[in-house]
Amino acid sequence: MNIDGKPYRTILPAADGASVEVIDQTRLPFAFELKRLATLDEAAVAIRTMIVRGAPLIGVTAAYGLALGLRRDASDAGIDHAVETLAATRPTAINLRWALDRVAAKLREVALPERAAFAFAEAGRIAEEDVESCHAIGRHGAAILADLHKAKGRRLNVLTHCNAGWLATVDWGTALAPIYVAHEAGIPVHVYVDETRPRNQGAALTAFELNAHGVPHTVIADNAGGHLMQHGEIDVCIVGSDRTTASGDVCNKIGTYLKALAASDNRVPFYAALPFSTIDWTLDDGVAQIPIEERDAREVSHLTGRLADGGFATIEVVSPGSPVANPAFDVTPARLVTGIITERGVASADAEGLLSLYPERRSEA
Ligand code: MRU
Numbered sequence: 292m293n294i295d296g297k298p299y300r301t302i303l304p305a306a307d308g309a310s311v312e313v314i315d316q317t318r319l320p321f322a323f324e325l326k327r328l329a330t331l332d333e334a335a336v337a338i339r340t341m342i343v344r345g346a347p348l349i350g351v352t353a354a355y356g357l358a359l360g361l362r363r364d365a366s367d368a369g370i371d372h373a374v375e376t377l378a379a380t381r382p383t384a385i386n387l388r389w390a391l392d393r394v395a396a397k398l399r400e401v402a403l404p405e406r407a408a409f410a411f412a413e414a415g416r417i418a419e420e421d422v423e424s425c426h427a428i429g430r431h432g433a434a435i436l437a438d439l440h441k442a443k444g445r446r447l448n449v450l451t452h453c454n455a456g457w458l459a460t461v462d463w464g465t466a467l468a469p470i471y472v473a474h475e476a477g478i479p480v481h482v483y484v485d486e487t488r489p490r491n492q493g494a495a496l497t498a499f500e501l502n503a504h505g506v507p508h509t510v511i512a513d514n515a516g517g518h519l520m521q522h523g524e525i526d527v528c529i530v531g532s533d534r535t536t537a538s539g540d541v542c543n544k545i546g547t548y549l550k551a552l553a554a555s556d557n558r559v560p561f562y563a564a565l566p567f568s569t570i571d572w573t574l575d576d577g578v579a580q581i582p583i584e585e586r587d588a589r590e591v592s593h594l595t596g597r598l599a600d601g602g603f604a605t606i607e608v609v610s611p612g613s614p615v616a617n618p619a620f621d622v623t624p625a626r627l628v629t630g631i632i633t634e635r636g637v638a639s640a641d642a643e644g645l646l647s648l649y650p651e652r653r654s655e656a
Contacts, residue, residue, distance in 0.1 A: 292457040292464075292471060294323070294503040300462050301348050302418065304355065308411040309362065311355045315342050316458060320499035321597045328352075331360030331373050338380040338387070341490070345459020346533040346569055347421050350386030353377040354394050354414035361398075361407035370395055370406075382582045383542060383620045384533040385571045390417055418461045424566040425463035427634035432469025432529065432564055433476060435630075435637065439526055439560075440478050447473075448526050450483040450516055453544035454496035455531025455564065465531040465564040467497070469632065474506050482508040483525060485516060487544060489590040489617060513546055517553035528554050529632070532565040537652075539625030539640030540577025541565075545618055551627040563623070563640070564632040570645065572652055577622035588615035 292298065303312045310329040317340065318324045326342060328334045334356025337343050343352045360373030374391045381387060394413045401409045440447045453459075455466035463471060473480050482501055487493035494510050501508040511519070519525050528550055534542040541547070541563040554561040574580045592609040609615060628640035638644035646653055 292462060292500060292504050299457075300422075301343065301458055302351055302355070302461060304411065304415055304418075308358070308408055310359070311352070313337060313343050313352065314458070316344055316496060317342055319458075320495050321603070328356070329359060331356055331363070331376060334359055335376050335380050338377070344492070345454060346384035346386040346531070347425070347460040347465070347566060348458070349381060349384055350390035350568060351414065351418045351421060351461055353380075353387050354390040354417050355411065357391060357394050358407055358410035358414050361410050365403045365406040367399070370398055381584055383584045384569075386533075386568045389568045390414075393417065421461045421566065421568075422463065424568075424634035425457075425460050425465060425468050426472075428465055428564050428566065428632055429463055429468030429472035431634075431636050432562070432632045433472035433478070435562065435632070436469055436473040436478055436480060436527070437476070440473075443526060446479040446481050448481050448483060448524055450485070450519070450525045450528045450550065451497060452485040452493065452528075452530045452547050452550055453487045454492035454500075455543075456497055456500045458496050458500055459531060464500075465566065465569075466529040467500070469529060469564065470501075470506060471504065474504075480506065482506060483516070483519060484508050484510045485513050485546065485550070486510055487546065488513055492544065516550050517557075520553050520557040520559050525554075525557075525559050528559060528561045530561075530563055532563045532569050533620055534571050534574075534577075534581050535563065535565055535569055535631065536574040536577045536580070536625075537570065537572045537645060538575040538577075538642050539628060539631060539638075539645060540574075540581075541623045541625070541628055541631070541640070542577055542581045542583075542620050543623065545621050548621040548623045548627075551623040555627050560629040561623075561627060562630050562632055562637075563628055566634055567649065570649070575642070578624065581620075581622055583621070584619040586617045586619045588617055591615045591617050
Protein backbone atom coordinates (compact mmCIF):
# COMPACT_ATOMS: atom_id res chain seq x y z
CA MET A 292 0.00 0.00 0.00
CA ASN A 293 1.01 3.63 -0.22
CA ILE A 294 3.08 5.90 1.97
CA ASP A 295 2.58 9.45 0.69
CA GLY A 296 1.47 8.12 -2.69
CA LYS A 297 4.42 5.72 -3.08
CA PRO A 298 3.66 1.97 -3.03
CA TYR A 299 5.63 -0.12 -0.51
CA ARG A 300 5.96 -3.70 0.62
CA THR A 301 7.10 -4.80 4.08
CA ILE A 302 9.84 -7.14 2.87
CA LEU A 303 12.03 -6.89 -0.22
CA PRO A 304 14.50 -9.60 -1.34
CA ALA A 305 17.90 -8.57 -2.70
CA ALA A 306 18.42 -9.72 -6.30
CA ASP A 307 21.49 -11.81 -5.38
CA GLY A 308 19.60 -13.85 -2.76
CA ALA A 309 22.04 -12.80 -0.03
CA SER A 310 19.72 -10.66 2.09
CA VAL A 311 16.27 -9.11 2.51
CA GLU A 312 15.29 -5.60 3.47
CA VAL A 313 12.44 -5.03 5.95
CA ILE A 314 10.70 -2.00 7.40
CA ASP A 315 11.79 -1.70 11.05
CA GLN A 316 8.39 -1.65 12.76
CA THR A 317 9.85 -0.87 16.17
CA ARG A 318 10.71 2.61 14.83
CA LEU A 319 7.23 3.43 13.47
CA PRO A 320 5.31 5.72 13.48
CA PHE A 321 7.97 8.35 14.18
CA ALA A 322 10.81 7.06 11.99
CA PHE A 323 10.64 5.12 8.72
CA GLU A 324 13.79 2.99 8.56
CA LEU A 325 14.74 -0.05 6.50
CA LYS A 326 16.84 -2.84 7.97
CA ARG A 327 18.87 -5.42 6.05
CA LEU A 328 18.76 -9.05 7.24
CA ALA A 329 21.63 -11.14 5.89
CA THR A 330 21.87 -14.13 8.25
CA LEU A 331 19.68 -16.70 9.97
CA ASP A 332 20.35 -15.07 13.33
CA GLU A 333 19.46 -11.59 12.06
CA ALA A 334 16.14 -12.94 10.74
CA ALA A 335 15.43 -14.72 14.05
CA VAL A 336 16.22 -11.58 16.07
CA ALA A 337 14.02 -9.47 13.75
CA ILE A 338 11.06 -11.78 14.40
CA ARG A 339 11.66 -12.14 18.16
CA THR A 340 12.11 -8.41 18.79
CA MET A 341 9.20 -7.53 16.48
CA ILE A 342 11.19 -5.53 13.95
CA VAL A 343 8.83 -7.55 11.76
CA ARG A 344 5.56 -8.82 13.22
CA GLY A 345 2.08 -9.90 12.17
CA ALA A 346 1.37 -13.56 11.42
CA PRO A 347 1.75 -13.60 7.60
CA LEU A 348 4.84 -11.38 7.63
CA ILE A 349 6.69 -13.44 10.23
CA GLY A 350 5.94 -16.52 8.11
CA VAL A 351 7.51 -14.91 5.03
CA THR A 352 10.48 -13.58 7.05
CA ALA A 353 11.07 -17.03 8.53
CA ALA A 354 11.09 -18.56 5.04
CA TYR A 355 13.73 -16.03 3.94
CA GLY A 356 15.61 -16.61 7.21
CA LEU A 357 15.79 -20.33 6.44
CA ALA A 358 17.22 -19.52 3.00
CA LEU A 359 19.82 -17.20 4.56
CA GLY A 360 20.80 -19.93 7.03
CA LEU A 361 21.36 -22.39 4.18
CA ARG A 362 23.95 -20.07 2.64
CA ARG A 363 26.16 -21.10 5.59
CA ASP A 364 25.08 -24.72 6.03
CA ALA A 365 22.85 -26.40 3.45
CA SER A 366 23.10 -29.89 4.97
CA ASP A 367 20.05 -31.69 6.45
CA ALA A 368 21.41 -30.73 9.88
CA GLY A 369 21.63 -27.11 8.69
CA ILE A 370 17.98 -27.21 7.64
CA ASP A 371 16.98 -28.65 11.03
CA HIS A 372 19.01 -26.04 12.92
CA ALA A 373 17.53 -23.14 10.92
CA VAL A 374 13.96 -24.43 11.29
CA GLU A 375 14.37 -24.94 15.05
CA THR A 376 15.94 -21.50 15.54
CA LEU A 377 13.21 -19.70 13.61
CA ALA A 378 10.29 -21.76 14.98
CA ALA A 379 11.36 -20.89 18.54
CA THR A 380 11.10 -17.14 17.96
CA ARG A 381 7.33 -16.76 18.43
CA PRO A 382 5.02 -19.63 19.39
CA THR A 383 1.46 -18.51 18.61
CA ALA A 384 1.26 -17.49 14.94
CA ILE A 385 0.96 -20.72 12.95
CA ASN A 386 2.01 -19.01 9.70
CA LEU A 387 5.61 -19.15 10.97
CA ARG A 388 5.58 -22.95 11.33
CA TRP A 389 3.53 -23.36 8.14
CA ALA A 390 6.05 -21.41 6.04
CA LEU A 391 9.05 -23.25 7.53
CA ASP A 392 7.45 -26.67 6.98
CA ARG A 393 6.55 -25.81 3.39
CA VAL A 394 10.08 -24.75 2.47
CA ALA A 395 11.84 -27.49 4.49
CA ALA A 396 9.70 -30.29 3.00
CA LYS A 397 10.64 -29.31 -0.55
CA LEU A 398 14.31 -28.75 0.30
CA ARG A 399 15.11 -32.39 1.07
CA GLU A 400 14.65 -33.19 -2.63
CA VAL A 401 17.06 -30.44 -3.75
CA ALA A 402 20.82 -30.96 -4.26
CA LEU A 403 22.95 -29.32 -1.55
CA PRO A 404 24.57 -26.59 -3.69
CA GLU A 405 21.17 -25.42 -4.92
CA ARG A 406 19.32 -25.46 -1.60
CA ALA A 407 19.89 -21.83 -0.54
CA ALA A 408 18.79 -20.43 -3.91
CA PHE A 409 15.80 -22.78 -4.00
CA ALA A 410 14.69 -21.74 -0.51
CA PHE A 411 15.08 -18.05 -1.36
CA ALA A 412 12.92 -18.50 -4.47
CA GLU A 413 10.33 -20.49 -2.50
CA ALA A 414 10.19 -17.71 0.13
CA GLY A 415 9.54 -15.30 -2.73
CA ARG A 416 6.67 -17.48 -3.95
CA ILE A 417 5.17 -17.52 -0.43
CA ALA A 418 5.44 -13.71 -0.38
CA GLU A 419 3.70 -13.35 -3.75
CA GLU A 420 0.95 -15.78 -2.74
CA ASP A 421 0.45 -13.79 0.46
CA VAL A 422 -0.09 -10.60 -1.56
CA GLU A 423 -2.64 -12.37 -3.78
CA SER A 424 -4.43 -13.95 -0.80
CA CYS A 425 -4.65 -10.67 1.06
CA HIS A 426 -5.95 -8.84 -1.99
CA ALA A 427 -8.63 -11.53 -2.42
CA ILE A 428 -9.53 -11.24 1.30
CA GLY A 429 -9.92 -7.52 0.59
CA ARG A 430 -12.34 -8.13 -2.27
CA HIS A 431 -14.50 -10.60 -0.29
CA GLY A 432 -14.53 -8.40 2.79
CA ALA A 433 -15.29 -5.26 0.78
CA ALA A 434 -18.44 -6.94 -0.55
CA ILE A 435 -19.63 -7.23 3.09
CA LEU A 436 -18.80 -3.57 3.66
CA ALA A 437 -20.61 -2.56 0.46
CA ASP A 438 -23.78 -4.37 1.60
CA LEU A 439 -23.60 -2.80 5.05
CA HIS A 440 -23.07 0.63 3.53
CA LYS A 441 -26.12 0.15 1.29
CA ALA A 442 -28.22 -0.86 4.30
CA LYS A 443 -27.03 2.04 6.48
CA GLY A 444 -26.96 4.71 3.78
CA ARG A 445 -24.21 6.65 5.57
CA ARG A 446 -20.52 6.48 6.51
CA LEU A 447 -19.56 3.00 7.68
CA ASN A 448 -17.78 2.74 11.04
CA VAL A 449 -15.43 -0.23 11.36
CA LEU A 450 -13.59 -1.18 14.55
CA THR A 451 -10.28 -3.05 14.34
CA HIS A 452 -7.82 -4.31 16.94
CA CYS A 453 -4.01 -4.44 16.82
CA ASN A 454 -2.43 -4.15 13.37
CA ALA A 455 -3.69 -6.56 10.75
CA GLY A 456 -2.90 -4.19 7.90
CA TRP A 457 -0.26 -4.30 5.19
CA LEU A 458 2.49 -3.92 7.80
CA ALA A 459 1.45 -7.30 9.25
CA THR A 460 1.61 -9.01 5.85
CA VAL A 461 3.60 -8.40 2.66
CA ASP A 462 0.96 -6.03 1.29
CA TRP A 463 -2.78 -5.24 1.68
CA GLY A 464 -3.17 -6.80 5.13
CA THR A 465 -5.94 -9.09 6.33
CA ALA A 466 -8.44 -7.12 8.46
CA LEU A 467 -7.52 -3.86 6.73
CA ALA A 468 -7.58 -5.26 3.17
CA PRO A 469 -11.41 -5.00 2.93
CA ILE A 470 -11.11 -1.43 4.18
CA TYR A 471 -8.51 -0.51 1.53
CA VAL A 472 -10.56 -2.13 -1.25
CA ALA A 473 -13.77 -0.43 -0.04
CA HIS A 474 -11.98 2.92 0.32
CA GLU A 475 -10.64 2.64 -3.24
CA ALA A 476 -14.17 1.78 -4.46
CA GLY A 477 -15.44 5.03 -2.97
CA ILE A 478 -17.33 3.53 -0.02
CA PRO A 479 -17.05 6.00 2.87
CA VAL A 480 -15.29 3.94 5.56
CA HIS A 481 -14.14 5.29 8.91
CA VAL A 482 -11.92 3.07 11.05
CA TYR A 483 -11.93 3.08 14.85
CA VAL A 484 -8.45 1.90 15.80
CA ASP A 485 -7.94 0.24 19.21
CA GLU A 486 -4.62 1.50 20.59
CA THR A 487 -3.79 -2.14 21.55
CA ARG A 488 -1.77 -2.06 24.73
CA PRO A 489 0.78 -3.12 25.67
CA ARG A 490 2.76 -2.59 22.43
CA ASN A 491 0.28 -0.19 20.87
CA GLN A 492 0.27 -1.74 17.39
CA GLY A 493 -3.05 0.03 16.73
CA ALA A 494 -1.95 3.52 17.78
CA ALA A 495 1.50 3.19 16.20
CA LEU A 496 1.10 0.96 13.13
CA THR A 497 -2.57 0.82 12.08
CA ALA A 498 -2.93 4.57 12.52
CA PHE A 499 0.35 5.11 10.61
CA GLU A 500 -0.67 3.04 7.63
CA LEU A 501 -4.25 4.37 7.43
CA ASN A 502 -2.88 7.90 7.68
CA ALA A 503 -0.25 7.26 5.02
CA HIS A 504 -2.85 5.78 2.66
CA GLY A 505 -5.44 8.47 3.33
CA VAL A 506 -8.12 6.36 5.05
CA PRO A 507 -10.21 8.29 7.65
CA HIS A 508 -9.76 6.90 11.16
CA THR A 509 -9.85 7.65 14.88
CA VAL A 510 -7.61 6.06 17.52
CA ILE A 511 -9.42 5.03 20.71
CA ALA A 512 -8.28 3.64 24.04
CA ASP A 513 -8.75 -0.12 24.22
CA ASN A 514 -11.48 0.29 26.80
CA ALA A 515 -13.65 2.56 24.60
CA GLY A 516 -14.94 -0.01 22.09
CA GLY A 517 -17.80 -1.39 24.22
CA HIS A 518 -19.09 2.10 24.91
CA LEU A 519 -19.03 3.03 21.22
CA MET A 520 -20.89 -0.17 20.32
CA GLN A 521 -23.58 0.53 22.92
CA HIS A 522 -24.14 3.91 21.29
CA GLY A 523 -24.45 2.56 17.74
CA GLU A 524 -21.14 4.05 16.63
CA ILE A 525 -19.62 0.80 15.36
CA ASP A 526 -21.27 -0.98 12.40
CA VAL A 527 -18.88 -3.90 12.13
CA CYS A 528 -15.68 -5.24 13.73
CA ILE A 529 -12.93 -6.81 11.59
CA VAL A 530 -9.82 -8.33 13.16
CA GLY A 531 -6.96 -10.50 11.93
CA SER A 532 -5.77 -13.79 13.38
CA ASP A 533 -2.52 -15.50 14.35
CA ARG A 534 -4.04 -18.96 14.43
CA THR A 535 -7.59 -20.14 13.72
CA THR A 536 -8.68 -23.67 14.54
CA ALA A 537 -10.46 -26.05 12.18
CA SER A 538 -13.57 -25.38 14.33
CA GLY A 539 -13.42 -21.60 13.80
CA ASP A 540 -11.94 -20.40 17.12
CA VAL A 541 -9.93 -17.25 16.39
CA CYS A 542 -6.69 -16.51 18.22
CA ASN A 543 -5.58 -12.89 17.85
CA LYS A 544 -3.90 -10.07 19.78
CA ILE A 545 -4.79 -9.88 23.48
CA GLY A 546 -8.04 -7.94 23.92
CA THR A 547 -9.74 -9.26 20.80
CA TYR A 548 -11.96 -11.57 22.89
CA LEU A 549 -13.30 -8.65 24.95
CA LYS A 550 -14.25 -6.81 21.74
CA ALA A 551 -16.05 -9.90 20.46
CA LEU A 552 -18.03 -10.13 23.72
CA ALA A 553 -19.04 -6.48 23.45
CA ALA A 554 -19.93 -6.94 19.78
CA SER A 555 -22.11 -9.95 20.58
CA ASP A 556 -23.92 -8.08 23.37
CA ASN A 557 -24.63 -5.21 20.98
CA ARG A 558 -25.42 -7.32 17.89
CA VAL A 559 -22.49 -5.80 15.99
CA PRO A 560 -21.18 -8.26 13.34
CA PHE A 561 -17.68 -9.51 14.22
CA TYR A 562 -15.48 -10.87 11.41
CA ALA A 563 -11.99 -12.34 11.38
CA ALA A 564 -10.01 -11.97 8.15
CA LEU A 565 -7.22 -14.47 7.49
CA PRO A 566 -5.44 -16.43 4.76
CA PHE A 567 -5.39 -20.25 4.60
CA SER A 568 -1.89 -20.25 6.13
CA THR A 569 -3.40 -19.05 9.44
CA ILE A 570 -5.73 -22.07 9.79
CA ASP A 571 -4.39 -24.83 12.03
CA TRP A 572 -6.30 -27.87 10.79
CA THR A 573 -4.88 -30.02 13.60
CA LEU A 574 -6.71 -28.13 16.38
CA ASP A 575 -10.39 -27.91 17.27
CA ASP A 576 -10.36 -26.18 20.68
CA GLY A 577 -8.53 -22.87 20.54
CA VAL A 578 -8.78 -22.01 24.24
CA ALA A 579 -7.35 -25.34 25.35
CA GLN A 580 -4.88 -26.00 22.55
CA ILE A 581 -3.34 -22.81 21.17
CA PRO A 582 -0.04 -21.87 22.87
CA ILE A 583 -0.21 -18.26 24.04
CA GLU A 584 3.03 -16.29 23.90
CA GLU A 585 4.00 -14.67 27.22
CA ARG A 586 6.13 -11.61 26.46
CA ASP A 587 8.48 -9.46 28.51
CA ALA A 588 6.85 -7.70 31.48
CA ARG A 589 8.59 -4.47 30.41
CA GLU A 590 6.12 -4.16 27.53
CA VAL A 591 3.43 -3.55 30.19
CA SER A 592 5.47 -1.70 32.81
CA HIS A 593 7.16 0.72 30.40
CA LEU A 594 6.15 2.91 27.47
CA THR A 595 8.37 4.34 24.75
CA GLY A 596 7.41 7.47 22.85
CA ARG A 597 8.52 10.73 21.31
CA LEU A 598 9.26 13.79 23.43
CA ALA A 599 8.31 17.34 22.51
CA ASP A 600 11.93 18.03 21.46
CA GLY A 601 11.85 15.12 18.96
CA GLY A 602 13.94 12.79 21.12
CA PHE A 603 12.71 9.39 22.30
CA ALA A 604 12.22 8.23 25.87
CA THR A 605 11.14 5.10 27.71
CA ILE A 606 9.21 5.73 30.91
CA GLU A 607 7.93 3.50 33.70
CA VAL A 608 4.13 3.45 34.16
CA VAL A 609 3.52 0.68 36.70
CA SER A 610 4.02 0.95 40.45
CA PRO A 611 7.63 -0.23 40.99
CA GLY A 612 7.82 -3.75 42.39
CA SER A 613 4.33 -4.82 41.30
CA PRO A 614 4.34 -8.16 39.45
CA VAL A 615 3.27 -7.90 35.80
CA ALA A 616 1.85 -10.51 33.40
CA ASN A 617 1.90 -10.11 29.63
CA PRO A 618 -0.06 -12.75 27.67
CA ALA A 619 0.18 -11.54 24.06
CA PHE A 620 -2.85 -13.26 22.50
CA ASP A 621 -6.31 -14.53 23.39
CA VAL A 622 -8.86 -16.82 21.77
CA THR A 623 -12.30 -15.72 20.63
CA PRO A 624 -14.58 -18.77 20.57
CA ALA A 625 -16.23 -19.48 17.21
CA ARG A 626 -19.72 -18.78 18.66
CA LEU A 627 -18.79 -15.07 18.88
CA VAL A 628 -17.49 -14.86 15.29
CA THR A 629 -20.01 -13.84 12.60
CA GLY A 630 -17.83 -15.06 9.75
CA ILE A 631 -14.28 -15.79 8.60
CA ILE A 632 -13.15 -13.83 5.56
CA THR A 633 -10.57 -15.80 3.56
CA GLU A 634 -9.02 -15.58 0.10
CA ARG A 635 -11.65 -18.11 -1.07
CA GLY A 636 -14.69 -16.30 0.30
CA VAL A 637 -16.53 -15.89 3.59
CA ALA A 638 -17.14 -18.96 5.79
CA SER A 639 -19.26 -19.46 8.86
CA ALA A 640 -17.00 -19.91 11.89
CA ASP A 641 -17.34 -23.66 12.23
CA ALA A 642 -15.82 -26.83 10.83
CA GLU A 643 -18.39 -27.19 8.06
CA GLY A 644 -18.03 -23.56 6.99
CA LEU A 645 -14.26 -23.79 6.69
CA LEU A 646 -14.35 -27.19 4.99
CA SER A 647 -16.83 -25.87 2.42
CA LEU A 648 -14.15 -23.34 1.37
CA TYR A 649 -11.27 -25.85 1.66
CA PRO A 650 -12.84 -29.16 0.51
CA GLU A 651 -9.37 -30.66 -0.03
CA ARG A 652 -9.07 -30.78 3.78
CA ARG A 653 -12.10 -33.06 4.18
CA SER A 654 -9.95 -36.18 4.00
CA GLU A 655 -7.94 -34.91 7.01
CA ALA A 656 -10.97 -33.88 9.09
O1 MRU B 1 2.23 -9.48 18.22
P1 MRU B 1 1.93 -9.09 16.81
O2 MRU B 1 2.01 -7.63 16.54
O3 MRU B 1 2.72 -9.90 15.80
O4 MRU B 1 0.41 -9.51 16.65
C1 MRU B 1 -0.25 -9.26 15.45
C2 MRU B 1 -1.68 -9.60 15.50
O5 MRU B 1 -2.20 -10.04 16.49
C3 MRU B 1 -2.43 -9.43 14.22
O6 MRU B 1 -3.75 -9.10 14.50
C4 MRU B 1 -2.39 -10.77 13.50
O7 MRU B 1 -1.07 -11.19 13.30
C5 MRU B 1 -3.11 -10.73 12.25
S1 MRU B 1 -2.00 -10.36 10.95
C6 MRU B 1 -2.59 -9.81 9.57
